[in-house]
Amino acid sequence: xxENLIHDNKENxxxxxxxxxxxxxxxxxxDRLESIKRTLSSGQELPQVDRQYLGEQxxxxxxxxxxxxxxxxxxxxxxxxxxxxxxxxxxDKKSLKHTSTQLKxxxxxxxxxxxxxxxxxxxxxxxxxxxxxxxxxxRLLKSGENIGESDKQYLKEKSRYLRRVVDxxxxxxxxxxxxxxxxxxxxKHSKKLEEIRQSVENGELVSERExxxxxxxxxxxxxxxxxxxxxxxxxxxxxxxxxxxxxxxxKLDKIKELLEDDIPVPENDTKYLREESKLLMQTLxxxxxxxxxxxxxxxxxxxxIGNPERLAVIKKALEERKPVPENExxxxxxxxxxxxxxxxSEKEYETTNGNQAEESNYNSIxxxxxxxxxxxxxLESKFQVA
Numbered sequence: 001x002x003e004n005l006i007h008d009n010k011e012n013x014x015x016x017x018x019x020x021x022x023x024x025x026x027x028x029x030x031d032r033l034e035s036i037k038r039t040l041s042s043g044q045e046l047p048q049v050d051r052q053y054l055g056e057q058x059x060x061x062x063x064x065x066x067x068x069x070x071x072x073x074x075x076x077x078x079x080x081x082x083x084x085x086x087x088x089x090x091x092d093k094k095s096l097k098h099t100s101t102q103l104k105x106x107x108x109x110x111x112x113x114x115x116x117x118x119x120x121x122x123x124x125x126x127x128x129x130x131x132x133x134x135x136x137x138x139r140l141l142k143s144g145e146n147i148g149e150s151d152k153q154y155l156k157e158k159s160r161y162l163r164r165v166v167d168x169x170x171x172x173x174x175x176x177x178x179x180x181x182x183x184x185x186x187x188k189h190s191k192k193l194e195e196i197r198q199s200v201e202n203g204e205l206v207s208e209r210e211x212x213x214x215x216x217x218x219x220x221x222x223x224x225x226x227x228x229x230x231x232x233x234x235x236x237x238x239x240x241x242x243x244x245x246x247x248x249x250x251k252l253d254k255i256k257e258l259l260e261d262d263i264p265v266p267e268n269d270t271k272y273l274r275e276e277s278k279l280l281m282q283t284l285x286x287x288x289x290x291x292x293x294x295x296x297x298x299x300x301x302x303x304x305i306g307n308p309e310r311l312a313v314i315k316k317a318l319e320e321r322k323p324v325p326e327n328e329x330x331x332x333x334x335x336x337x338x339x340x341x342x343x344x345s346e347k348e349y350e351t352t353n354g355n356q357a358e359e360s361n362y363n364s365i366x367x368x369x370x371x372x373x374x375x376x377x378x379l380e381s382k383f384q385v386a
Contacts, residue, residue, distance in 0.1 A: 015036075015040060015046065015054070016037065016040055018054055018058055019033050019036055019037055019040075019054070021058075021061065022054075022057050022058070022061060025061055027057050027060055027061055028053075028057040032050075032053065036050050036053075036054065113141050116137075116141060116155065117138060117141055117142070119155065119158075119159055119162070120134045120137060120138050120155075122162060123158050123162060126162070126165065128158060128161060128162060128165070129154075129158045133151075133154065136151075137151050137154075137155065189217065192213070193214075193217070196210055196213075196214065231259050231262075234259055234273070235256055235259055235260065237273075237277055237280065238252050238255060238256045238259075238273070239256075240280060240284075241276055241277070241280055244280065244283065246276055246279060246280055246283070247272075247276040251269070251272070252273075252276075254269075255269050255273055282375070286372045286373075286375055289365050289368075289372050290318055290321070290372060290373065292365065293318060293332075293365065293366065294315055294318050294319060296332075296336055296339065297311050297314060297315045297318075297332070298315070299339060300335050300336070300339055301315075303339065303342060305335055305338050305339055305342070306331075306335040306338075310328075310331065311332075311335075313328075314328050314331075314332055318373075321373055322373070323373055323374070324373075329366055332366060333366050336366070
């Protein structure tokens with residue numbers, strides 16, 4: 001309080017200094033000196049009786065300490081007052097900084113509350129979360145009460161979910177706008193092509209620019225069509241791989257999803273699919289050979305060429321992918337020769353599987369029959385391991 005008196009009442013500072021000196025020297029009545037300080041602090045004029053009292057006490061002060069000691073004491077006293085002023089300034093500065101920090105924190109808290117209330121409003125608008133719970137949290141915030149940790153966590157989870165919804169909605173809108181622009185562009189190209197077509201039908205020659213346009217447009221569309229055909233062929237290949245149990249079913253499904261969604265397939269997945277496709281092609285090649293021989297046996301049975309029971313045993317062995325004894329292969333070769341002779345013409349013998357070269361050379365296929373069965377068995381064992 002004393003420091004404030006000295007700081008705030010500059011006109012009364014000399015008298016206040018005298019009062020403080022007397023208190024420091026423990027001279028005079030303490031209560032009366034405090035009363036004098038209050039009078040001075042209120043800006044009132046000090047009564048004559050108090051002035052006379054102070055004069056008497058100051059005279060006693062000088063008599064007690066003497067001129068030299070008094071001067072030293074006054075210097076020490078002045079130094080103390082100076083230090084107190086400095087400390088008071090530091091305290092005021094620290095207090096100001098603390099007040100500023102509190103104000104910033106209050107502003108940030110207000111912003112956070114507003115942001116949270118906006119979040120709750122958005123969540124309620126799209127019906128995300130419990131309306132009852134969101135209203136409860138909203139009431140706490142508006143009343144200035146703190147919300148619990150569980151409620152904070154609940155809002156964080158819903159906020160993350162809302163962000164995903166908003167991001168998805170934004171991407172959908174942007175994609176639709178892009179598609180609309182592309183469609184508008186395609187309509188322009190379609191109209192231009194129609195104009196060129198009509199000109200040609202009317203016997204008019206197209207300009208060099210139009211010829212260049214047609215060539216470039218055709219190449220671009222053909223390239224897109226070829227890419228689409230490759231994608232469709234790859235999806236069909238994946239389906240065949242799954243049907244035969246070739247490769248990792250989950251991995252194949254993931255690759256198929258990427259292809260269907262027109263998303264680039266990673267290089268490692270492309271390499272994996274290429275390797276599995278090679279196994280598939282080898283397997284299908286061996287299966288076609290065996291299935292073709294089974295088909296010949298069926299024809300032999302239908303035309304009653306050969307021993308039905310013996311043919312049935314050979315047929316069952318092939319269907320079960322079991323090796324056929326050499327003498328049975330020779331027997332089957334002889335019967336197939338009779339079957340070929342029974343055909344009216346080469347055309348009647350052609351099949352629709354696109355492998356006429358293999359089918360016509362039945363001797364070669366039969367001679368490699370057991371090798372084909374073994375290779376197929378090896379490939380199918382790989383599928384089972386995979």
